[in-house]
Amino acid sequence: MANTDVPARAELAERAEKLVPLLRQRAEWTDENRRLPEETIEALTEAGLLKLRVPRRYGGFEADTGTVVDVLSELARGDGSTSWTAAVWAISSWVVGLFPDEVQDEVFATPNVRVCGILSPTAVAAPADGGVVVNGQWTFNTAAQQSHWNTNAAVRPTPDGGFEPVMLVIPVSDLRIVDDWHTTGMRGSGSVTTVAENVFVPAERILPMGPVLNQQYASTLNANSPHYRSPFLPMACATVGATALGLAKAANEVFFDRLAGRKITYTSYENQSEAPLTHLQVAEAAVRIDEAGFHAYRAADLIDTKATAGEPWTLAERGRARLDLGATVQRAKEAVDILKTASGGSSVYHTVPIQRIDRDIHVLSLHAVMHPNTNLELYGRILCGLEPNTHYI
Template sequence: MLTTDVQTREQLVRRAADLVPLLRKNAAWAEENRRIHEESIEAMADAGVFKMRVPTRYGGYEADARTLVEVGAALGRGDGSTAWIASVYWIPTWMVGLFPDAVQDEVFATADVRVCGTLSPTGTATPADGGVVLNGKWGFQSGALHSHWQEIVAIQMGPGEPMPIVALVPISDMTIIDDWHTSGLKGTGSVSTVADGVFVPSERVLPLPAILQGQGASAANANSPIYRAPLLPVASASSVGTVLGMAKAAREVFFERLPDRKITYTGYAHQNEAALTHLQVADATNKIDEAEFHATRLATLLDDKCASGAPWTLEERVRARGDLGAVCGLARQAVDILATASGGSSIYLDVPTQRIARDVQAATMHALMHPNTNAELYGRVLCGLEPDTLYI
């Protein structure tokens, strides 16, 4: 099994857990200002969060999936938006490791480099002498306001058949559109970015199908275990910890408030005496435990496959997305139960429950994290049909 050194994992998880009070303190500010507080960004950098998927030769950790899940869950206990940003950075940072070594030298020359991006091909790439020219608009760019680079997916037009490509672009080459006005994950600042005739040299362009298969152009990373995986299982394992952490945060907040609560208009002077409360907290806790099972199973699958280098079966690939969807569905159900049990006073903005509920809803509506979408794909393949998407 692929493992991060136990001492290193424990250190990274402990550092992330130590950030919980700070992230909770800054969560309301982040939501109001629609971006992560710089204090939180600096604290995560100091804790090594942004180096977790950076190759060791650049001072990174090349952390395994189990470490990503545990650190993501710790950050999620502090603030969903902040944890979301960290998990988003881990995915494009891993993708950078598939590019030629000279490109990695350029990107990782920046200390605590942060790379944002999505997989939606909402722009075009026109061949030009020595590279391509990008035009288009990319939405949901979580972390763009704090990024140094953006990973862009575009459709390369002619000659020949159109082909999806992945390009690495300095964020300074992009125009940021402040359009992030949402009901949940407000603090992520997931704005849109626009490319207007941006030139990208050919060494910073790779075919998307190769990236999806985890087939890179890096000689230095060719034997690194973390690069022996398709992109979607990597992205899935990078994301689940954040959602799990939000569910744990909802439970923590509930029990912090419980001793001082009654159930209004009932005979219960203390909520903790009500049988209904007992059923609610047991149900929510079981769902959180089930979500943690799926998150751990996903991380174990990814780490084991990376360590062995064995080919991925189709069922394993869609099960990774199935586990991702299961974590999201169970976490959302748990938060909903706890929010319902928290009563009318929990709708005040100084009570984190309402923000956690909105954040977990927003996270689970993401196209690659939606419980229904992932369950349908998993069931489709279990029924003997071919997947109806390239994103497996």
């Protein structure tokens, strides 16, 4: 175990940018095969982009949130599924850093370890000698087939007859994979179902979720790192919002790639770029992309500023992180929809990237934590003086 020199923010963004042509070249294969190509994983690894949220003592970068948004939005310019998968690996690596230090030693002992993660407690952890025995399943488990460890969640019985949610760290090899990821979008993320059947999890790899959501973490060695002064949900929200932002940028680029020489069928416009309608469409899309970027980076800046200063979070700030995620997704989706509409009938072919980008952003917008309407309502409740109707804030 050793510390490592951390590349500058601009360098990490540049490394991601250099992968964009490669990711675009492989995007159709990724979509059709419902997982990342091994060559893509190798490229991410060689670029050091799987180390963003790994503690420095294991050779990681402990990158700030602004850097993470830079990197993931660049990857999404190449392929949405690759960006989303990298986001999940980054979040889950960070989550491992909340566990006792001996657990981190175990997980990060694997070079270039890939950790996937699930937050929904859809399994039961029955108390057993030295830990718990877990039974249940988790759907939407991104890249489980291409990961080494899984941070997931279950409910554990309490002495009063109730249940408490807990977070777990489990080797993926202990889980059964159900290859059911047949979807309209984000197909390359391989977000399959995983099943636990009498899986024993030792006590040190269990954390009560309540304290975690309230920034009470178990690691001693990470306790003084600004990297671990952020609440879990705002950090995760800022991370995944970057994929939506990058998809909107990708839609804009691929639209202009096809614009030259295109006419508008059944009109007198021999060149689409000369039509006032096109001018309105690209301008409206540009505004929405800028607005998506504003919300994505506002959330990142708040996380990084408060982490550096060691300042506590207010309920309103936590709610605004959810709002910023919802607004990022909403504005990105609107931009993609405008550009898709302007792309014409020939854009429906699988070889035209705009159709895949449109499917990807649509699926992202339906994610329970990313849904614009859910996040707007949550923030509106807080503005009106009501308690949030969720623990995930």
